[in-house]
Amino acid sequence: MYFGQQYNLQCMQKKYYSLYIHIPWCLKKCPYCDFYSLRISDSNSNSNKNIKKRYINNLLFDLENDLFFLKEKLIYITSIFFGGGTPSLINGKLIYYLLNEINKKVYIKKSAEITIEANPSSINKKNILEYKKSGINRISIGIQSFNDISLKLLGRIHSAKDAINAINTVVDNGFTNFNIDLMYGIPGQTLKEAKNDLYQTLFFHPKHISWYQLTIEPNTIFYKYKPTNLPKYNTLWKIYKEGKKILKKYGYIHYEISSFVKKNIFKCKHNLNYWNFGDYIGIGCSAHGKFTMNDGSIIRTTKNNNIIKYMNGNYLFSYKKVKDCDKILEFFLNRFRLFKKISKKDFTLITGIKINSISLHITKSVKLGYMKHNKNYLIVTKKGYLFLNNLLEIFI
Numbered sequence: 367m368y369f370g371q372q373y374n375l376q377c378m379q380k381k382y383y384s385l386y387i388h389i390p391w392c393l394k395k396c397p398y399c400d401f402y403s404l405r406i407s408d409s410n411s412n413s414n415k416n417i418k419k420r421y422i423n424n425l426l427f428d429l430e431n432d433l434f435f436l437k438e439k440l441i442y443i444t445s446i447f448f449g450g451g452t453p454s455l456i457n458g459k460l461i462y463y464l465l466n467e468i469n470k471k472v473y474i475k476k477s478a479e480i481t482i483e484a485n486p487s488s489i490n491k492k493n494i495l496e497y498k499k500s501g502i503n504r505i506s507i508g509i510q511s512f513n514d515i516s517l518k519l520l521g522r523i524h525s526a527k528d529a530i531n532a533i534n535t536v537v538d539n540g541f542t543n544f545n546i547d548l549m550y551g552i553p554g555q556t557l558k559e560a561k562n563d564l565y566q567t568l569f570f571h572p573k574h575i576s577w578y579q580l581t582i583e584p585n586t587i588f589y590k591y592k593p594t595n596l597p598k599y600n601t602l603w604k605i606y607k608e609g610k611k612i613l614k615k616y617g618y619i620h621y622e623i624s625s626f627v628k629k630n631i632f633k634c635k636h637n638l639n640y641w642n643f644g645d646y647i648g649i650g651c652s653a654h655g656k657f658t659m660n661d662g663s664i665i666r667t668t669k670n671n672n673i674i675k676y677m678n679g680n681y682l683f684s685y686k687k688v689k690d691c692d693k694i695l696e697f698f699l700n701r702f703r704l705f706k707k708i709s710k711k712d713f714t715l716i717t718g719i720k721i722n723s724i725s726l727h728i729t730k731s732v733k734l735g736y737m738k739h740n741k742n743y744l745i746v747t748k749k750g751y752l753f754l755n756n757l758l759e760i761f762i
């Protein structure tokens with residue numbers, strides 16, 4: 367698909383946004399996952415096809431509403447991210463239709479990064495080729511592990527063999543820019559097994575690796591029935607330290623707490639926008655958005671997480687102006703994830719808050735050895751990264 371159509375740019379204020387699109391279905395709910403998703407039994411039945419088509423049309427109305435709210439601006443989209451749930455349950459033709467319609471409503475930059483999250487169980491050649499045709503240029507594959515026992519313990523519906531086949535399908539059909547989602551800290555996992563998962567991942571030379579520590583989230587099966595054999599702190603620490611060493615040895619840059627990249631150009635633009643506290647439009651059940659208004663106020667939108675209400679046109683669940691104290695915390699919560707010095711100018715530019723207003727927080731962080739600072743920058747120290755939660759508490 368061709369993006370980057372020309373508009374009459376006179377008299378209009380240009381604004382840059384990322385666009386997040388939530389797809390709320392999975393074939394089976396994983397016991398550790400708290401992302402909003404509903405179980406869908408058979409992705410190919412007629413009634414499911416209808417639901418998906420209706421959902422896609424609702425996404426377009428949902429977007430219209432947000433655009434109406436932002437009406438005085440010319441909206442430039444720098445990245446699009448299909449997240450879920452399992453977006454790969456939506457076939458390539460529908461994705462093409464959706465992107466084509468979005469392209470008529472906003473200015474999708476030619477250079478926009480367009481990612482789709484895909485589960486190995488729903489990756490096939492036909493879809494991958496259609497995704498490519500529709501303009502998707504990055505695929506994020508949810509592998510989690512190459513160990514069949516770990517996959518079973520995580521309640522995944524695919525095997526290690528399926529995972530390998532899925533990666534090969536993505537690569538063989540022309541996607542060079544792909545990410546592999548991998549987890550560590552899986553029940554019963556040893557250091558050796560975690561390292562083995564990393565080595566298997568490296569075999570495919572992914573441009574990007576998201577390496578997450580399994581977290582036990584409220585409202586999940588694992589929270590209710592906590593696995594008894596979760597790796598202990600010492601093992602987790604060894605996995606993290608050794609894993610980082612392996613990734614470094616194989617040329618990966620560690621640019622965010624869980625993100626590793628082969629070259630700077632492959633850093634995930636969409637996520638970078640979140641971590642830099644940029645603005646984004648979020649459409650779909652349970653999606654969040656963030657808009658900075660002309661007066662500097664920041665608005666958070668949350669979309670309805672009740673699919674019936676959503677399908678009936680009740681898209682917006684809440685619309686809130688972010689308080690100054692929350693702006694400070696949210697800014698640092700995101701920025702601290704990136705291993706980069708933080709410009710004091712950026713802080714004021716993005717939050718509208720003068721840096722002097724947080725001088726007490728900075729002094730305390732410096733005194734505790736969590737941070738250094740000079741005239742222009744805030745720099746988190748090694749100790750600060752080690753005790754990131756303690757550092758963040760100072761900014762609450």
Ligand SMILES: C[S@@+](CC[C@H](N)C(=O)[O-])C[C@H]1O[C@@H](n2cnc3c(N)ncnc32)[C@H](O)[C@@H]1O
Pocket residue numbers: 398399400401449450451452453483484485486507508509510547548549578579580581582583
């Ligand atoms: C929203 S999921 C979408 C991917 C796709 N549905 C799949 O699972 O194949 C994105 C990623 O979040 C990570 N994730 C989800 N829940 C997690 C948890 N509790 N702890 C650590 N990582 C988690 C997984 O690595 C997953 O691939």
Ligand code: SF4
Pocket residue numbers: 391392393394395396399400401403450451452485508
């Ligand atoms: S991890 Fe992925 S497949 Fe599993 S429930 Fe969450 S979104 Fe669905």
